[in-house]
Amino acid sequence: MNKEQLSSALQLYFVMGSPNCVQRPVDVLSEAIKGGITLFQFREKGHGALEGDQKYALAEELQYICRKNEIPFIVDDDVDLAIALKADGVHVGQEDEPIESVREKIGNKIVGVSVHNLEEAKEAMQADYFGVGPIFPTKTKEDAKPVQGVSVIRQIRLAEIQIPIVGIGGITEKNASEVIRAGADGVSVITAISQAGNVREAAAAIRKEISACSKR
Secondary structure, eight states: OOHHHHHHHTTEEEEEOGGGOSSOHHHHHHHHHHHTOOEEEEOOOSTTOOOHHHHHHHHHHHHHHHHHTTOOEEEESOHHHHHHHTOSEEEEOTTSSOHHHHHHHHTTSEEEEEESSHHHHHTTTTOSEEEEOOOSOOSSOTTOOOOOOTHHHHHHHHTTOOSOEEEESSOOTTTHHHHHHTTOSEEEESHHHHTOSSHHHHHHHHHHHHHHHHHO
16 A cells, blocks of 8 residues: 555544444444444453453454445554554553554554654654644543644654644544645544444544545
């Protein structure tokens, strides 16, 4: 996948694991795909998260749905799981395994890195994309960093760093366009889709906002 293809795939980046869902994860993902998500990250963390064989089984099931629908499947943090599943890539945070080590293990697969400021972005230039945030307040991550707003996205773009960016943290249909206008290629969403009363409609509404903003 080249940079242009990845930039397009990042438009509506859905992140989810079983703790984020009120419905069955397989149903949530299937409906989110029908609503227009463009990339999926399996993130099995938080209270009640599955482990071991159960985690692997769920990841495999969700990956099958993604493959059937030609949606890239990314694994959060767990490099070994990503390799075992032959996933499309892995996403790591600042406290996770160093990107150099991840790249060595995963080869030419997609590697995303969470960055919170320009300095961290400059140190992660081996990444295929940056997850930048938290842009807005979020309750999904208990250890979330201070809210950045969209200014950090603008700073990275003003530094002429061309690596694709997906905004992360507290993003909804109402503020997605603000993230795109700041210079992001897409938005990353968890609960605005996973816990919506109608998952398909929620995904479609955010995708519509992104598409409208991209055409302006």
